[in-house]
Amino acid sequence: MLTFSLIILAITGVFIYRYRVLGYKKVPYSANGRFVEDVTLRLYTYVELEKATKGFTDEVGKGAFGTVYKGVSNGGRVVAIKKLEKVVGEGEREFQNEVNAIGRTHHKNLVKLLGYCHDGSSRLLVYEYMTNGSLADFLFRSDGRPAWEERIGTVLNVAQGILYLHEECVTQIIHCDIKPENILMSEQKCAKLADFGLAKLLKSEQTRTHTGFRGTRGYIAPEWLRNMPITVKADVYSFGVVLLEIICCRRSVNMDIPEDQVVLENWVYHCLEADELHKLV
DSSP states (O other): OHHHHHHHHHHHHHHHHHHHHHTEEEEEOOTTSOOOEEEEEEEOOHHHHHHHTTTTTOEEEEOSSEEEEEEEOTTSOEEEEEEESOOSTHHHHHHHHHHHHHHTOOOTTBOOEEEEEEETTEEEEEEEOOTTOBHHHHHSOTTOOOOHHHHHHHHHHHHHHHHIIIIISSSOEEOSOOSGGGEEEOTTOOEEEOOOTTOEEOOTTOSOBOOOOOSOTTTOOHHHHTTOOBOTHHHHHHHHHHHHHHHHTSOSBOTTSOGGGSBHHHHHHHHHHTTOGGGGO
């Protein structure tokens, strides 16, 4: 009887193990389209994610490459599901870059990638859901400015996330599109960097790279426009613009204010020269 029980227990254990392991696969990635095992993430089918989002009805965000929907996974966890709308050429590279970059990162100030879907022509990414929206919602809301202490905390969170990408990852990552819309806020108002779709990965021996234009106007460093090699300093410039936005609680470009204040960086520099930095806060 004891032997029979042990056999049953062993068989049950094998089935549980297979069920769990088969739900996860190695993330495929390589520049030439051939897949290599790199990162272990949850693999979803398109049908699963369609059901989780109730037919992709609850849209919470939209970017250049896809739309983000709110959903509920099989385990009852609320997730954010990014559905890529371009699945060939640029969109395929976007998918591979994002899975490869985020799948290997683990930091409290980076949005966590939970899984992905590579089902036929469908390309989707599943992230932890950030309940307080983006930094743009937090910063430019109409019901008042966040407290100074909250703003300081946000600046430090974003800086720590960037530092991790630049100096602590096995493969150095240049985010390439740091802006308030790509900084999400957790339930505890902890800021986390998101959207690595434009990320540029550097090899261990590289410090700079030539790449096509990326990012969002208003946040891009001058070297992008001058066709110069791109380094991590491009992210530092974008962070500087976001830092000024956090200090002033206004967007980097605002056409509804006096002409000399429209471009935030120019106005800040003018205030610096005139010893009038108090105007910024």
